Amino acid sequence: xSTVAQDPALAILIDRIQTARAAGAQLRLRGGxxxxxxxxxxxxxxxxxxxxxxxxxxxxxxxVVTARCGTRLADLEAALAERGQCLAFEPxxxxxxxxxxxxxxxxxxxGLAGPARAAVGSVRDFVLGATLxxxxxxxxxxxxxxxxxxxxxxxxxxxxxxxxxxGLIAEVSLKVMPVAPAxxxxxxxxxxxxxxxxxxxxxxxxxxxxxxxxWNGVLLLRLRGAxxxxxxxxxxxxxxxxxxxxxxxxxxFWHGLRHQRDEFFAQAEATLxxxxxxxxxxxxxxxxxxxLGLPGxxxxxxxxAQRWLLARLPAxxxxxxxxxxxxxxxxxxGQDKSAGVFAPLQAPLDRLHRELKAAFxxxxxxxxGRLYAGL
Numbered sequence: 467x468s469t470v471a472q473d474p475a476l477a478i479l480i481d482r483i484q485t486a487r488a489a490g491a492q493l494r495l496r497g498g499x500x501x502x503x504x505x506x507x508x509x510x511x512x513x514x515x516x517x518x519x520x521x522x523x524x525x526x527x528x529x530v531v532t533a534r535c536g537t538r539l540a541d542l543e544a545a546l547a548e549r550g551q552c553l554a555f556e557p558x559x560x561x562x563x564x565x566x567x568x569x570x571x572x573x574x575x576x577g578l579a580g581p582a583r584a585a586v587g588s589v590r591d592f593v594l595g596a597t598l599x600x601x602x603x604x605x606x607x608x609x610x611x612x613x614x615x616x617x618x619x620x621x622x623x624x625x626x627x628x629x630x631x632x633g634l635i636a637e638v639s640l641k642v643m644p645v646a647p648a649x650x651x652x653x654x655x656x657x658x659x660x661x662x663x664x665x666x667x668x669x670x671x672x673x674x675x676x677x678x679x680x681w682n683g684v685l686l687l688r689l690r691g692a693x694x695x696x697x698x699x700x701x702x703x704x705x706x707x708x709x710x711x712x713x714x715x716x717x718x719f720w721h722g723l724r725h726q727r728d729e730f731f732a733q734a735e736a737t738l739x740x741x742x743x744x745x746x747x748x749x750x751x752x753x754x755x756x757x758l759g760l761p762g763x764x765x766x767x768x769x770x771a772q773r774w775l776l777a778r779l780p781a782x783x784x785x786x787x788x789x790x791x792x793x794x795x796x797x798x799x800g801q802d803k804s805a806g807v808f809a810p811l812q813a814p815l816d817r818l819h820r821e822l823k824a825a826f827x828x829x830x831x832x833x834x835g836r837l838y839a840g841l
Contacts, residue, residue, distance in 0.1 A: 470534055470597050470637040471605050475518040479634060482513055483831065484603040492834050495630035497536060497569030500560040501576045503799055505629050505836045506807050515571050515634065521545055522637060530594060532639040535571025542570060546642055554643040555589055556580025556724045571635045577627030580724035581677035581688065584753070584768035590626035592641045598625065599634040601827030610639070624822075630833040631841065632826040646676070648696040651716035652708035654685040658757045658766065661685040665769045666754055673699045679723055680766040681730050686711070688720060723767075730765045734776045737763075738799055745800035747784050749773040751793035758787045774798075781805030808837060 470476055486493050492510035502508060519536035526549040533542050539559050546552055558578055559568045574596070577589045595609030598621075609622035625635055654664065661680040668675055674691035687703070689696045700710070711719075722728030734746050749758070753770040762777025775784065781797065782805070788795040794809035811819060816838075823830070823841055835841065 469522055470518070473518060473534070475536075476599070476605070476636055479513065479515070479518060479636075480599055480603045480605070483599060483601070483634065486511070486831050487601065487603065487829050490829070491831070493831050495571075495575070495634055495833055497572040498538070498567050500568045501572055501578070504576060504578075504807075506803060506839070508836060509834050510831075513634070516569060518636060519569075524549075526551060529642050529644075530639060531642055532595075532637060533570045534637050535569060535635050537570045539568040539570060539573055547645075550645050551642045552645050553592070553640065554582060554586040555592055556582045557589065558725050560725055560727070570638060574626050574635055574638050575628060575630045581679065581720055581767060582690075584678075584771055585676045585690075586643070588626070590623040593623045593626055593638060594641055595639040596622040596625055596635055597637040598632065598826070599636050601633060601829050601831045605636070606633075629836045631823060631837050633832055646690040646692075648689075648691065648693040649676075649713070649716075650689045650696050650700050651711040651713075651720070652687050652689070652700065652703045653711055654687075654706075654708055655683060656680075656685055657683060658764065661766065662755075662757065662770045669753060669769055673702075675699075675769070677720065678767065678769055679719075681764070686716075686719065688716070730763070730774065733763070734774075734799070737776060738801070741778070742801045743778050744776060745779070745781075745784075745802070746798045747775040747777065748796045748798040749775060749784075749788050749793060750796070751788060751791055755791040755793065758791065760784065760787055785809060806838070811838065 483493065493513045494508045494510040495515060496512050497515045516536035518534045520534050521537060521542065522532040522534060524531045524545065531542070531546065539557065543553060556579060557573045558580055574589060574593065579588050595607070598606045598608065600606055625632060656664065658680060664685065665678055674689050674695045675687060676690035677688040679686045689699050719728060737744050738746060749772070751771055751773060755770065760775060760777060760779060762775050762779065765774040785795045796809065797803055797805065797807045819838070819841060
């Protein structure tokens with residue numbers, strides 16, 4: 467049993483859950499609140515998870531860390547940095563100005579990853595195990611601290627992206643990675659179609675491509691890995707016409723992109739505030755998908771697999787364009803969410819979602835409707 471089960475703070479949270487269940491009330495699980503905008507509108511009485519915090523265990527030689535849900539993401543990353551390690555999937559913290567910042571539980575529940583996601587994997591790929599408090603107030607543990615512990619239904623990874631719909635993620639064990647010894651960023655000037663063509667071509671080559679971003683006629687690539695590999699790739703990129711970005715400027719750009727504070731997201735935020743009819747869409751597509759031809763401001767990441775679109779378009783038009791190319795569209799930010807935030811589920815997936823909700827949260831206490839209406 468995880469040591470978190472004996473934490474007095476967990477007992478307080480369990481008592482709140484059991485009280486809500488008895489009263490037929492609903493709870494809104496909330497850590498730092500940095501992702502309150504994400505998903506459908508939060509409902510229920512706030513259950514602040516930040517009282518359950520701290521790194522439970524850290525084994526640098528085993529590349530695994532276990533942290534409680536209310537642990538600040540910034541604190542966890544600082545502890546990893548001291549040992550030359552990191553969360554390779556680069557979860558966004560959104561650089562909270564109030565000093566609160568994202569929490570580990572919210573990071574897993576949201577399932578959001580940063581620029582390196584296409585190269586290293588998603589949040590769920592790094593979840594080794596988790597301790598969950600379900601809607602009955604029972605403490606359940608899944609997985610472990612090594613990859614081979616996973617057996618049967620992979621519930622721990624199922625929690626990634628669940629938005630607290632199944633229960634309180636009390637503690638999570640994560641695989642961590644060493645910080646790469648070498649990094650370089652290069653720049654190309656090209657249109658969207660040319661950027662996608664280049665990205666697809668490079669994707670079939672043994673290059674240390676760690677992140678990419680195209681916006682407003684400029685394609686940036688981050689090379690990361692062993693020094694010899696980065697130097698060889700850098701030489702090849704220069705022969706193709708790339709210019710090298712100074713390390714400090716490059717680090718600032720990727721930091722801003724990761725935490726969604728770069729120029730594109732700043733402009734999107736200003737537009738959304740001034741124009742209630744605008745929407746920021748996150749399009750998930752095959753990397754080989756061509757330009758969709760939708761009007762609006764566009765940022766392309768993950769080798770073409772993630773495309774941010776700021777536009778004044780009907781939801782049906784955006785979703786149809788994504789579906790035609792084998793993807794889906796999420797209404798990431800916007801004042802009007804009447805079309806639904808996430809792409810509608812097909813009947814079999816909808817049934818599975820509802821059966822899981824009934825199994826873990828039969829009284830529908832946690833984050834009602836945050837993913838889908840009635841869930």
